[in-house]
Amino acid sequence: MAPLRGLSVLVATLPSLAWAVCPETSPPYLGVAVSTCCAALASYFPDSTFARDNSQSSTYYREKTAFWSATEWLDPTCVFLPSSTDEVSIAVSIFSEEGCPFAIRGGGHSAIRGAANIDNGILVSMKRIRDITMSPDNSTVTIGMGLTWSEVYPAIEPLGYMVVGGRFATVGTGLALGAGFSFFANSHGLAIDNVAGHRVVLGNGTVVDTDAEHHPELYWALKGTSNNFGVVTHLTLQTVPHRGMYGGRVTYPPSVLPQLKRLTYQYQVETAERDIDTHVLPSYVYDGATNTTYGFSPIVYNQAVDALPESLQPWLDVEHDNSTIKSNSYVDLAEELVAGFPDGLVQTHFTFTVYPNESYLSYILDKWVEFCSSISHIEGLTGLQTVMPISTLAIEKSGINNPLGLDRAEPGRPLTVFYLGLQFNNVEDIDEVFPAWGVFIRTMEAEAKLQDLLFPYIMLPYSDGTQQAIASYGERNVKRLQEVQERYDPDLVFQRLVTGGQKIPLNPPS
Numbered sequence: 001m002a003p004l005r006g007l008s009v010l011v012a013t014l015p016s017l018a019w020a021v022c023p024e025t026s027p028p029y030l031g032v033a034v035s036t037c038c039a040a041l042a043s044y045f046p047d048s049t050f051a052r053d054n055s056q057s058s059t060y061y062r063e064k065t066a067f068w069s070a071t072e073w074l075d076p077t078c079v080f081l082p083s084s085t086d087e088v089s090i091a092v093s094i095f096s097e098e099g100c101p102f103a104i105r106g107g108g109h110s111a112i113r114g115a116a117n118i119d120n121g122i123l124v125s126m127k128r129i130r131d132i133t134m135s136p137d138n139s140t141v142t143i144g145m146g147l148t149w150s151e152v153y154p155a156i157e158p159l160g161y162m163v164v165g166g167r168f169a170t171v172g173t174g175l176a177l178g179a180g181f182s183f184f185a186n187s188h189g190l191a192i193d194n195v196a197g198h199r200v201v202l203g204n205g206t207v208v209d210t211d212a213e214h215h216p217e218l219y220w221a222l223k224g225t226s227n228n229f230g231v232v233t234h235l236t237l238q239t240v241p242h243r244g245m246y247g248g249r250v251t252y253p254p255s256v257l258p259q260l261k262r263l264t265y266q267y268q269v270e271t272a273e274r275d276i277d278t279h280v281l282p283s284y285v286y287d288g289a290t291n292t293t294y295g296f297s298p299i300v301y302n303q304a305v306d307a308l309p310e311s312l313q314p315w316l317d318v319e320h321d322n323s324t325i326k327s328n329s330y331v332d333l334a335e336e337l338v339a340g341f342p343d344g345l346v347q348t349h350f351t352f353t354v355y356p357n358e359s360y361l362s363y364i365l366d367k368w369v370e371f372c373s374s375i376s377h378i379e380g381l382t383g384l385q386t387v388m389p390i391s392t393l394a395i396e397k398s399g400i401n402n403p404l405g406l407d408r409a410e411p412g413r414p415l416t417v418f419y420l421g422l423q424f425n426n427v428e429d430i431d432e433v434f435p436a437w438g439v440f441i442r443t444m445e446a447e448a449k450l451q452d453l454l455f456p457y458i459m460l461p462y463s464d465g466t467q468q469a470i471a472s473y474g475e476r477n478v479k480r481l482q483e484v485q486e487r488y489d490p491d492l493v494f495q496r497l498v499t500g501g502q503k504i505p506l507n508p509p510s
Contacts, residue, residue: 037100037122038078044090048128050079063125068170069111069347070427076103076123083128085199085207085233091124092231092493093205101497104227106145107172111347111421112465114500129233134159140196142236148172153331161239162330164194167281167298169334170343176235177226178460179404181388181417183300183330184240187276189394192223193401197236200229203493211236221484223402225470226460228494228504229485244304247279247333248324250315252295257284259318260295261362264387266314268356268416272389275311277302281386284365286372288381288424293369298337299325341423345380346430349421350441351462353390354453355409356416361387364444368420371440375433380425390415403481405457405474415455419462420444438466460502469502478505 041049050060052075063079082088095102101121103114110116117123129144132155141163143152150169156162164182166175180191188194197211198219208230210219222229252260264282271278279300286293299315301308306327308316316323324336354360365385372383390398390406391414399407409415422437441464448454458472471478481504485492495503 033098033100034077034121037094037098037102040094040098041078041080041091041122045080045082045087048081048083048087050081052077063105063127064117064123065344066105066125066127067108067110067117068343069423070344071111071113071346071348071430072108072115072117074114074117074119074123076118077120079123079125081125081128085129085201088124088129088201088231088233089205089207091122092201092203095122095497096203096205096491096493099497101499103498103500104231106174107148107170109171109174110461110501111349112463112501115465115502116500118500124231126233131234132156134161134239139239140236141239142197142234143173145173145233145235149175150331150334153329153334156239157242157330160242162242163237163239164188164191165237166191167334167337168341169331169338173235174226174232175461176237177222177224177232179224180461181281183245183279183302185394186272186278186389186391187302187393188240189397190390190402190404192404193394193397194238195223195235196238198222198232199234201231201233203230203489203491208488217480217484218488220401221403221481221488224404224460224473225481225504226501227498228470228481228502229488230494242302242330245300245302245328245330245333246305246308246326247298247300247328248326249296249298249333249336250320250325251322252297252318252320254292254294256319257293257295257365260284260297261365262358263314263318265356265358265361268361268387268389268414271311272391273393273414275309276391276393278309278312280312280315281388283384283386284368286369286381286383286385288372288376288378288383291373291376293372293383294321298333300333345423345425346427347421347423348434348437348464349419349462350437350464350467351417351419351459352441352445352448353415353417353455353457353459354448355413355455356389357451357453360448360451360453361416363447364418367440367444371436372422375436378424378429378433380423382423384419384421384423386419388417388419390417403473403477405472405477408457408474409455415457417459417462418444463502467502468505471505479508482508 053060103118105116126146129146149166176191458469460469463469
C-alpha cells in the first residue's frame with residue numbers, strides 16, 4: 001500500500017479538540033503533530049482509536065497499563081487498535097507524513113521504559129491482529145502479532161505440531177523478533193532461526209512479505225532487531241511435528257543449592273549438547289518475604305514417553321519439595337510457569353553471555369543471593385536468576401541465519417546466557433533499587449571478563465535499557481544492518497519516531 005498524502009488538509013477539516021494534548025506534559029513541537037495524527041486515526045478508524053481517558057474502566061487506560069512491568073505504564077496521547085495489516089499501513093503512513101512519535105505493543109513483556117509504550121505519542125497495540133493459519137501441508141503456520149504463546153499453542157498442538165516459541169504463556173510473539181529460547185532450543189536453535197517469513201509495514205506504509213527468496217536481506221535483518229525496520233504484523237513459523245512431551249517443573253529447597261549448581265553446569269556443557277530432545281531452565285528464586293533462595297526448574301523431554309530419560313533423572317534424584325513432572329502439554333506447562341509471576345509490578349531485568357564455567361556459575365549465584373538479601377526490606381521483592389545454554393548446534397544455525405554474531409564463539413564451545421531479574425511492588429523504591437542493581441550487574445560482568453569468560457552478546461528480549469544489545473552483534477553485522485536500514489527505512493522512521501527499545505547504532509561501527 002502506498003503512503004497517504006495530503007493528511008494535513010484532511011485533518012484540518014476534522015474536529016480536533018477532543019484530541020488536544022495536555023499542555024503540561026507535551027513538548028510544544030510535538031503536540032500539534034500528535035493531535036493531528038490522533039484525529040486522522042479517529043476519522044479513519046473511529047471504533048479503534050481511543051483518546052486519553054484515565055478512568056480505569058476505559059479502553060485507553062486498560063491498554064496503556066496492559067504491560068508485564070509497571071515501568072511501561074506511560075501516558076500516550078491516544079491508543080490505536082488496528083485489526084489488519086492494511087490498517088497498520090494507513091496508520092504508519094499518517095505517522096510518517098505528520099512526524100508523529102509512536103510505539104508498538106505486542107505482548108507487552110518488556111521492562112524497558114518506552115520499549116512498547118510512549119508518553120505523548122500514539123500507542124499502537126497489536127492485540128486485535130490474532131489470526132492463525134496453517135499452510136496446506138502443515139509445514140508452517142502464520143500468526144498475528146497480537147497473540148501470546150498461550151493462544152498459539154492450543155491452536156496447533158492438538159494437530160500434532162508445535163513451533164519454536166516462548167516457554168511462558170503470557171509472553172508475546174515479538175519474542176521471535178529478538179532471539180527466543182524455547183522448549184526446542186537444543187534441537188532447533190533460537191526462535192528467530194525458525195521464522196520462515198514476516199509481513200512488515202515499512203516506514204512509508206508499504207507492506208512487504210519477506211522470506212529466504214523475497215527481500216532476503218530484510219528477512220535476515222529482522223531476526224534479532226525488534227522494531228527497527230517496520231511494524232511486523234505477522235510471522236510465518238516453521239512447525240515441529242509433535243507426538244507428545246513429558247515434563248513439568250520441580251521446586252527445590254535452599255539446602256540443595258550446591259547440588260543444583262553442579263547439575264546446572266553439567267546441563268550446560270553435557271546434557272544440552274548430547275541429548276538435544278531435553279530442555280531444562282535452571283532457575284533460582286529469591287523470596288524477600290523469607291529471605292531465602294530456592295530452586296525452580298522447568299524440566300522437559302520433547303518425546304512421547306512415560307518417564308524422564310536417564311540424562312534428566314539427576315534432577316529428580318536431588319531432594320525436592322514439589323514436582324509436576326508428567327505426560328504433559330506445552331500449553332499447560334507454559335501456563336503453569338507464569339503462575340506466581342503477576343503483571344503490573346515493577347520489573348527490571350539484565351542479561352549477559354559467558355562461556356560456561358562451573359566456578360563462575362557458583363560465584364554468580366552466591367553473589368546474587370548476597371545482593372538480594374541486602375535489599376530484602378523492599379516490599380514485594382522477588383528475584384529470579386536463570387541460566388540458559390546456547391548449544392553448539394544453535395550457534396551453527398545462528399551464524400547462517402541471523403545477525404546476532406554468535407558465530408564469533410570459539411569453535412566447539414557452547415554459550416551460557418544469564419537472565420537476572422527483580423520484581424517489587426512500589427515504583428517509589430526504584431530510586432533505591434536500580435542504582436544498586438546496576439552496580440551489582442556490572443560487578444558480575446567484570447568478574448566474567450577477568451576470568452576470560454565474557455562473550456560480547458546481549459540477548460535483546462532480556463536486555464536492560466542501559467545495554468546496547470544490537471551493538472553487541474559485532475561490527476560486521478552492525479554495518480550490514482545499517483545498509484539494510486538505508487534501503488528499507490531511508491527516512492529513519494523507526495529511529496526518529498519509534499525511539500523506544502533497542503535500536504541499531506546510527507554511527508558507523510568503530
